[in-house]
Amino acid sequence: MDTLKPLLTVEDVSRIVGLPVSTIYQQRHRRVGVGALAFRAGKHLRFDPNRLQRWIDEQSDKASEEAVG
Numbered sequence: 001m002d003t004l005k006p007l008l009t010v011e012d013v014s015r016i017v018g019l020p021v022s023t024i025y026q027q028r029h030r031r032v033g034v035g036a037l038a039f040r041a042g043k044h045l046r047f048d049p050n051r052l053q054r055w056i057d058e059q060s061d062k063a064s065e066e067a068v069g
Contacts, residue, residue: 007046010038016052 014021017034027035028045037055038045 005049007041008049008052009047010045013047013052017056 008016010021010024013019013024013034019034024033024035024038025045027033028038029035034047034052034055037047037051039048040046
């Protein structure tokens with residue numbers, strides 16, 4: 001079984017991906033981008049670090065494909 005990693009806050013994700021907190025909330029509302037990865041833990045938004053890493057990897061792959069094509 002994988003070791004559990006702490007869930008990330010919106011502020012954590014903001015620092016990791018370099019987007020303002022307000023943009024992440026806007027994306028959450030529109031269900032796009034990194035904001036779409038969030039889920040509610042009580043009244044707070046939280047992010048699974050493994051899912052965030054997969055999303056970052058996907059974005060990187062897309063950027064590489066666009067650069068080639």
